[in-house]
Amino acid sequence: MSQPANLAPIPLVDLQTQSRALKEEVLRRMGDVMDGARYILGQEVQEFEELFAAYCGTDHCIGMANGTEAIHMALRALDIGPGDEVITAGNSFAATAFAIAHAGANAVFVDIDPADFNIDVSQIENAITDKTKAIIPVHLFGQPARMREILAIARRHGLRVIEDAAQAHGAELEGQRCGSFGDIGCFSFYPGKNLGAFGDGGATVTNDPKLAEKLRLLRNYGQRVKNRHDLLAFNSRLDTIQACVLLAKMKHIENWTEQRRTVAQWYREDLADTNVLLPQEHDDVRHVYHLFVIRTPHREPLMAALAEKGIAAGIHYPNPLCTAQPFEDSPTIPMGLPVCKLAADEIVSLPMYPEMTRDQVSRVADAVAAFVTQPKECASELV
Numbered sequence: 001m002s003q004p005a006n007l008a009p010i011p012l013v014d015l016q017t018q019s020r021a022l023k024e025e026v027l028r029r030m031g032d033v034m035d036g037a038r039y040i041l042g043q044e045v046q047e048f049e050e051l052f053a054a055y056c057g058t059d060h061c062i063g064m065a066n067g068t069e070a071i072h073m074a075l076r077a078l079d080i081g082p083g084d085e086v087i088t089a090g091n092s093f094a095a096t097a098f099a100i101a102h103a104g105a106n107a108v109f110v111d112i113d114p115a116d117f118n119i120d121v122s123q124i125e126n127a128i129t130d131k132t133k134a135i136i137p138v139h140l141f142g143q144p145a146r147m148r149e150i151l152a153i154a155r156r157h158g159l160r161v162i163e164d165a166a167q168a169h170g171a172e173l174e175g176q177r178c179g180s181f182g183d184i185g186c187f188s189f190y191p192g193k194n195l196g197a198f199g200d201g202g203a204t205v206t207n208d209p210k211l212a213e214k215l216r217l218l219r220n221y222g223q224r225v226k227n228r229h230d231l232l233a234f235n236s237r238l239d240t241i242q243a244c245v246l247l248a249k250m251k252h253i254e255n256w257t258e259q260r261r262t263v264a265q266w267y268r269e270d271l272a273d274t275n276v277l278l279p280q281e282h283d284d285v286r287h288v289y290h291l292f293v294i295r296t297p298h299r300e301p302l303m304a305a306l307a308e309k310g311i312a313a314g315i316h317y318p319n320p321l322c323t324a325q326p327f328e329d330s331p332t333i334p335m336g337l338p339v340c341k342l343a344a345d346e347i348v349s350l351p352m353y354p355e356m357t358r359d360q361v362s363r364v365a366d367a368v369a370a371f372v373t374q375p376k377e378c379a380s381e382l383v
Helices: 016-036 043-056 067-077 094-102 121-127 147-157 209-219 240-250 253-271 299-308 338-346 358-371
Strands: 060-064 085-089 106-110 132-136 160-164 184-188 202-206 292-295 347-350
Touching (some): 016 240, 043 060, 043 202, 060 209, 067 094, 067 160, 067 184, 067 202, 067 209, 085 094, 094 106, 106 121, 121 147, 132 147, 253 292, 299 347, 299 358, 338 347
Parallel strands (some): 085 106, 085 132
């Protein structure tokens, strides 16, 4: 693809700039780990867990190998397994459904609210059967799901709630942090996340001390002490080296979050007069903009036009989970997930990272606006 010679490409995510700024501190922390040879569950893991629990407003944090395992371990800790059903949104990354399957349970996919891309709470009770044991709302793209309503449904039906907060570090609903509403909150520290490691990493958070203890056992072969195995468990520990990275980044997470919110506001200002559908932010939430996702029924030509100008774009996610081969026979509420399918055909993720400049946002917005100058069918009219 061609691009103006005097303009640098704009990536979808820029990990290099952030990593360079933290390089010296991260290397110093890693050097301390190497000097002490404390590679597995070293003191840095506990230090990070305490810091992240406080950040989320919970009593406990248990570091995990990755976000998928965080959800998997949460299900295991709640004794959810074969024959059980777990309700979740139909438009998440596959990890959510894979974790349910790895626990031996069956995923039931519910359609989404077109306003915020999160699970449609009005459809959840239609998905509940006598086999339902839990609900996993996904705080997609950084916007909290409607947790008050979800918790009320769960209480009425005696269900557990596990939050998939992999894209919602620091997101808030009515001033309360995501991850702290349900029985267990689950996070990913994949490098591209709002709080990302230099490899895989994840965590669970909870206010229940018994669940916290079980999660610690589940991640480490069921061991309270070495070579004593109190339950059948797994190897799903957060690496000490990754904890070093996360500790260095925790100092900046709030600043980065506000910068993301500023970038989102710049996009809103610059795209206000176009006919693309912009992401909504509810009045009672703090959206942390892991992604900035617009909608247009003309996605492919728009993405091609952006690429011609050196601007990367993405699709999160191109297919509802019920179309993935392992889940083709999973129940969908309503049948076929019509809103999920329509959104999957129209969503476009624009570049979003805290280091974006005002000029970069203007370049992206100008390129979008140039493409949509001709009157086109507006995505908001389709749902």
